[in-house]
Amino acid sequence: MSLAELICPAGTPAALRTAVDAGADAVYCGFQDATNARNFPGLNFTPEELAASVAYAHDKGTKVLLALNTYPPAGKVDLWRQAADTGARLGVDAFIVADMGVADYIARTHPGIRLHLSVQAAASSPEAIRYYCENFGVKRVVLPRILTIPEIRQIKREIPCEIETFIFGNHGLMVEGRCSLTNYLTGQSTNMDGVCSPASEVDYARHADGSMSSQLAGFTIDCFGAEEKAGYPTICKGRYTAPHRPDGYYAFEEPISLNLSRLLPELIEAGVHAFKIEGRQRSKSYVRGVVRAFRAAVDDIKAGREAKIADLIALTEGQKQTQGAFETKKWR
């Protein structure tokens, strides 16, 4: 049965409290290290902060999910094991994992705590998902953002666990958990260091005509005109020139955000158990606005009312939104 739980981002303790107060059913967060895929400067939680945050969330009936969703490089797995042990000690309600070794460690060491399979595992077939369920006791899979709703409905019939889908936020999908674009330019890994386009490698340059170019590790990846909206400085959303496209074009994705607010009833009907809002790197203002909007929409749907969908375009990347593959495989 779909409970349409709202799974909300928290990059700081204040954002966590904001999400809880705005109506999150669960909040996901990470430590200040490479064990999670938002290992950004000044973001995330110390163990002490997580302890206080778990207490705050639990007091209000909200679950806390700890993201350990990066891949340990050979010989460095202890950092992930210690993070899991700390999370278990602090009373988190579930771990979000991508790596089989991390999943195996938690399944053996902390069998009483739920395992959720991160989108970073890119498990998109019933066979792959069942493998994680059967071998590690995974209770929920976060599906990659490449599936249509009919495909999700079909997968639900063939797996023994809950489904969570993204409903709002960043739409940088590629092959999730296997993107190495940042590595090529910076030497740092999205999947092992938890940094996509590390801020230390990002530069913005503005020009006399009001345009602004964004660079990663010295490579220009886009140039926004004076009146043009901007996006994140990620390679997958870069605009490039080529011999046959001298004016530049978005070769992979484009600056745009996912917004499935109008598809919520269909997703619930398809058997989606939980809705995930992306954005641990975003502000309390974003968390407050987006969580409130989806809390109201989900409550309307559960009560049999037509959902009032708040306008969230101002919070989207490039001030553009899409329903992506959930609507059609031809979204690009």
Next chain:
Amino acid sequence: MTESSPVTFFPARLPGSGLASRLACLAVQPILLRVVRRIAARHPSIFARLGPHQTTDFLIDPVELPFALHLRPDPAAPILRAVPRDKAPRAGATIRGRFLLLLELVDAEEDGDAAFFSRDLEVTGDTEAVVRLRNALDDVDGSIAEETAAMFGAPGRAVLARLRRAYANDMHRR
């Protein structure tokens, strides 16, 4: 970081140099000193999130004010001072936007990424320093602007309320 020209696309920008700017700087300086010391004392957690950028010089540039602000968030000796734009120190990072937007960002009433996407906020220099400052301020509970206004009693609160009404009206018109 390159900065190939002065800002040309923020509207209604005041010169930020000359005698008027210097007088304005002198007028606000005692207030800024009190503000930064108070915030540093009440919110020490900010400094942990700043990490190595506690000694970075930030230039906060509210485009419609006749001066910029120089911030060095050093817990041992925090600096917040008004500077004429032609006398601004060499900054590790510059954050530029309308004053009221910057005020709302400090209080997490607006989202920094959204302001960046809409081009209302401009960042140059050390991006990591800016990200750390943003995350540090975002983890503060309550309103830094209101704390600051409260330092000056009823007149301070009235000024803040008026500024916020002006910002709301401005956003409504856009």
